Amino acid sequence: MAATTLYQSVGTLQSCRNNVNSGLCPDYGHVSFRSVSKGFKVDVGLLRGGSFCSRKRSSCVIQASASQAMVFDEASAPSSATTSDSNKKTSEAALILIRHGESMWNEKNLFTGCVDVPLTTKGVEEAVEAGKRISNIPVDMIYTSALIRAQMTAMLAMTQHRRKKVPTIIHEESEQAGAWSQIFSEDTNMQCIPVVTAWQLNERMYGELQGLNKQETADKYGSEQVHEWRRSYDIPPPNGESLEMCAERAVAYFTEHIEPQLASGKNIMIAAHGNSLRSIIMYLDKLTSQEVISLELATGIPMLYIFKEGRFIRRGSPPAPTEATVYAYTKGFAFS
Ligand SMILES: O=C(O)[C@@H](CO)OP(=O)(O)O
Structure with a gap:
């Protein structure tokens, strides 16, 4: 994928939107396939050459076991809680959201929208720093948009992860691609974290x-x-696209594909964009x-949610090793 080239999208938003339901979005160079991989259904986005369209931080303790993890608040967890009785506890899962660097x-x-631009050097550093903040949080699956700035961010962040697993993009766009993916041994698979790329998580189209x-x-149209x-x-x-239109695809994708993974106990990271994430946060926080x-x-600031009993609990941003307080919400959005 010639992903580092600036690439102006062609075609119209409308033609894309018309094709969303059929899973085909040629104007944006994207084809979406539904496939079954390792027991879960995913939509795999195929890019054809370009763009498309706590408050008590220290008390958040995450215990990982195999691919499932119990994520709980140390202060509220019963002292007898151990992994051995984890089947008695309510399953919790971590959800990390990160806007690209x-x-x-x-x-x-x-204005960028669905133009496919790479990170700057500063953006690369932000992604690495973000990775340090989440290095102790278990991640079983990663979702990114189809745009390189989000994908770079996810990959760079995972280089800092304690588990040292390799994020691996799932390619099942054809039988051949599926067959090639079988060359990995079980052992190798254990070392990988599946990455699903989805155009639905792309930045909103800025027209x-x-x-x-x-x-x-x-200056030209007035700041208002x-x-x-x-x-x-x-x-x-x-x-x-308005935020509402962006939400129609991004939140729908989240509820259809990502929420079920969380409900099954998988810890998920989503690397996406300012507005696709705003629409998802609007849903999570009921704004x-x-x-x-x-x-x-x-x-480049990760935000942590805990999914528990069908509810999303906002935990803010995991702290950098040396920082006392950094939050991802920058404009007077108080934590409640
Ligand atoms: O240009 C864009 O695509 C977005 C995100 O960078 O900008 P804005 O802050 O205006 O939503």
């Missing part, structure tokens, strides 16, 4: 704003208008369309 177009302050400088666009395009829930930028306006995500 700084991209080349973030650096230039350009005619893609490639434009954000400041210059604000541009803020509405960037942060409102249901007002799309010209020929682009209103007014509240989501002020939700901003920093690049």
Whole structure:
């Protein structure tokens, strides 16, 4: 995949949206296949050459056992809790969300959307730093968007993980690809973490704003208008996706594919984008369309949720080894 090339998407958002249900999205260079792998169903995205479209941190203790993990709060966990009686406990799973590190177009302050741009050196460092923060949290499966900045972030973060497993993209787009994947031994499989790439987790399509400088666009159209395009829930930028439209695919993918994995006890990391993650956080935290306006995500800061009894419990951002308090929510979004 010539992923490090800047690549302007072709075709229209509408033609993509029309094809979403059929699983085919040629204008965005993406074909989606449903396949069965290791007992779970996944949608595997195939890129054709380019873009597409705590508060008590220290008390969060995670015990890993095989592919399942019990994640619980030390303060609230019964003192008799051990792995041997784990079958008596309610299964919990960790969900880590991470927005990609700084991209080349973030650096230039350009609207990016579904243009496929790589990380900057700073973005690479952010991803590595993010990896340090989550190095002790078990990860059984990774979901990323189909865009390289999210994939780079996931891979770089996992280089720091304590388990030293190798993130491996699942390719089952054809019989041949499936057969080739069988060359791995069971032993090798044990050393890998499956990575599912899904275009549904892509950044929202910014339409005619893609490639434009954000400041210059604000100067031209007024900062209020541009803020509405960037942060409102249901007002799309010209020929682009609103957050609501982005949520239709991203949250649907989350509930259909990722939530069942969490429910089965798998610890999941999602590496994606500012707006696809805002839509997912809106769902997880039950934010209103007014509240989501002020939700901003920093690049390269992981956010931890615990999935327990069908509920998502926000744990904030795991601390860096040397930092006392860093949160991913940067604009007055208080932890409750
Ligand atoms: O340009 C973009 O694609 C996004 C994320 O970088 O920008 P915004 O902050 O305007 O949503």
